[in-house]
Amino acid sequence: MTSNALKKPYFVDELVVYMETPEKALVAEIDCRVELITTPSSCTCCTYRFNSRRTPGYRCRHINAVRKVIEGQGKEE
Numbered sequence: 411m412t413s414n415a416l417k418k419p420y421f422v423d424e425l426v427v428y429m430e431t432p433e434k435a436l437v438a439e440i441d442c443r444v445e446l447i448t449t450p451s452s453c454t455c456c457t458y459r460f461n462s463r464r465t466p467g468y469r470c471r472h473i474n475a476v477r478k479v480i481e482g483q484g485k486e487e
Contacts, residue, residue, distance in 0.1 A: 416429050416430070416431070416432070417429070417430070418486060419486075420479045420484030420485060420486055421440075421484060421485045422474075422475035422478050422479060422483070422484045422485075423471075423475070424439060424440050425437055425438070425439065425440070425471065425472065425475045426438050426439075426440060426442075427448075427475050427476055427478075427479045427484055429476075429479060429480075432480070433449055433450065434447065434448075434449050435447075435448050435449070435476045435479070436448070437453070437472040437475055437476065446472055448472045448473060448475075448476050449473075449476065450473065450476055450477050450480060451473065452473070453470050453472045453473050455470055455472055457470045457471075458470040458472070458473065
């Protein structure tokens with residue numbers, strides 16, 4: 411990820427990913443209902459919190475969106 415990708419919103423499906431650092435992002439629904447702190451391996455959403463306890467390596471859609479932006483697959487606004 412380049413430094414140009416930081417501090418810009420990226421669209422991944424119905425999510426907006428705003429990379430704060432190369433390893434940490436704020437992720438929100440397009441309608442901005444909830445803003446989550448997400449990294450390539452963790453998320454503050456309840457889906458991740460519950461499922462990661464039962465399933466090691468679990469990735470919620472927010473983690474997947476951050477990974478796509480890091481890999482250059484997100485659409486810049």
